[in-house]
Every structure is written in structure tokens, then in C-alpha cells.
Amino acid sequence: MEFTKKVDAILRFLELVRGKEGQKGQHINYYAEQLGCSPRTIRRYIDDITLSGFPIFLEDGIVKTEQKMTEINGYLNPNETFLLLLAVDTIKKSSSKPEVFDRLVDSITRYAKSNTLEEATLISNRVKIYPGLSEEVSTHPKVLDSLLKAIYVNHSVEFFYQKPIDTEPEKRKVDPYYLFFKKTDWYLIGRCHLRDDLRIFRVGRMTEVKQLLEPFQMPEDLSIESYLADVWELEKGGEEYEIEIIFSPSVAPIVMETKYHPLEKKKQLPDGSVNYKVKCAGKNEMLRWILSFGANAQVISPQEFREDLLVIGKYYFEAYC
Numbered sequence: 236m237e238f239t240k241k242v243d244a245i246l247r248f249l250e251l252v253r254g255k256e257g258q259k260g261q262h263i264n265y266y267a268e269q270l271g272c273s274p275r276t277i278r279r280y281i282d283d284i285t286l287s288g289f290p291i292f293l294e295d296g297i298v299k300t301e302q303k304m305t306e307i308n309g310y311l312n313p314n315e316t317f318l319l320l321l322a323v324d325t326i327k328k329s330s331s332k333p334e335v336f337d338r339l340v341d342s343i344t345r346y347a348k349s350n351t352l353e354e355a356t357l358i359s360n361r362v363k364i365y366p367g368l369s370e371e372v373s374t375h376p377k378v379l380d381s382l383l384k385a386i387y388v389n390h391s392v393e394f395f396y397q398k399p400i401d402t403e404p405e406k407r408k409v410d411p412y413y414l415f416f417k418k419t420d421w422y423l424i425g426r427c428h429l430r431d432d433l434r435i436f437r438v439g440r441m442t443e444v445k446q447l448l449e450p451f452q453m454p455e456d457l458s459i460e461s462y463l464a465d466v467w468e469l470e471k472g473g474e475e476y477e478i479e480i481i482f483s484p485s486v487a488p489i490v491m492e493t494k495y496h497p498l499e500k501k502k503q504l505p506d507g508s509v510n511y512k513v514k515c516a517g518k519n520e521m522l523r524w525i526l527s528f529g530a531n532a533q534v535i536s537p538q539e540f541r542e543d544l545l546v547i548g549k550y551y552f553e554a555y556c
Contacts, residue, residue, distance in 0.1 A: 319343045
């Protein structure tokens, strides 16, 4: 898989930079020759590593690091090894081909001393992250790999997209901007040429993904955080609502300790209940969330939500009484 090859190459590049010759300050061409790639590829590695927070940079063609990095012995410490193993284990749960990530673990272990690896493995065996998977992730690794390659070179993609309500898949052409994982699957944010607008696509519904030889320019004013800030979960578009809910004292501790949305505001009232306010889109997702609290959540506004819940309540009353 192309992604794992790149990770392995970056790790080998870091090993050279942090080694004896690298600490002397080597030209970018030296690393290109050692790794059998072009200087341009080395520049990309440096950009990727910089985004990860490592203090590495180019100065007159010389690859340099800040002093705090050169003092590192070239191996991962127990905390670094543990966090990397934990991250890979978490991603592995979301893949229909988990053996791909075993190669990443092999790459990590090559950069950890035996005692460090033993300590990190012991901890990682007792610490797990479960991303709330209630179903098997449907994204095929080849589809994900095709999207990653297109994102890397900023090229448009074509694919067939199967909505649950449609009998036949629909052909789409999209400029892929951002890829993210949430709950049970991967999602793509991109400009849909058919709708001429930004859309969120569930990657598991895509088939026959093909990268096109058509470059696109990323919008300068777009970020994944800002795009998703006004949605409850994934339901983009539609009206934004100013929602106010009163949660009963019995669920107040849970509501107060849990952050459900970045724009939420909540206040504990004298009787122990919680006043919860948020402004966002995604009406259907919000209603499902409110219903999960049963009789412990009372919607104050908007009136539209109250009426919708009344209809749902009437249905349950007639069905079970």
C-alpha cells in the first residue's frame, strides 16, 4: 500500500537526520541519494514532519534541526512508542484489511529499543480506544488509497455513489478536499461538480474510484474545522437552529461532564437541572440525540422541534398503548 511505503520512507529519513552524519548537517541531495528519491520528495517529507511538530527545516539546501531534536538518541521513547501503537491499533479497528496496519507496527518497532518496546507493548495491551463502532466499516482499502493519492496531488476523482434511498449508484465527479473518520466510516469533504457545491460523501458508499488528470486549487478560506463547526454530527446543509434544552438532575452530571458540540453552552440550575444551548444544523441528528435521553430532556425551543417530538410521542403512544 502506497501509504505505508511513505510512512516507512519518512521513518528512514528521520533516522538518517538524527544519525551521526545527519547531525553534521547534510545537503538535501545527500538524503535523496541515500533514499533513492528526488530532492523534491525529501522536501515533501520535511513538510510532513514539520506539520507533525518536529523541529526540522531547510537552510540553503541543508537539512537542519533544532538542538532539542539533535539531542535525541535516534530511538522512540516508551511514551512515543505507546502512543503510536495505540493509534495504529485504533485505526486497525476501522479497516476491513487490518493486516495492512501490521506493517506499520513493524515500522514502529524498528525505531524502538527492545526494553522500550516491551514497556510500550505492555501498556498498549491494557489501554484501548474504541471509536464507537456499531457496525463493520464498509470502506474498501483500495478506495481509501485512491482518495489519499488524489488528495496528495490535488486531482479530481470520479466514482459511483450509492445512496441508501437510491436503487442505482450515481456517477459523481469531486474535488477531494478533506478526509476524516467518524464513528463507523471514513467521510470525504469535496466540491461536487454535479451539484457545484461542497458535499460530504461517505467513503463506504463509493465504488470504482478513479483519479483524473484534472488538478484543482484548494480554497484558501476553507478548513475542515470551520466547515463542520455548524453541524451536529454529519448532516450538512439546511436550516441552522438555536436550540435550548432542559436536562433533568438525574442526567445532569453526564451532560455537564460531556462535550457534545464545540459551540455548546450549558449551565447548571439551582434545582440541579442543566440548561443547554447550541446553534447548529442537522435537525434529524439532533432529534435522535434528544430522544436518547427519553423523559430526561425537555426542549424549550425551537417550537418546530417541540412539535416534531410531539408527533413522535403520539406515534409511540398509539403503538404501545
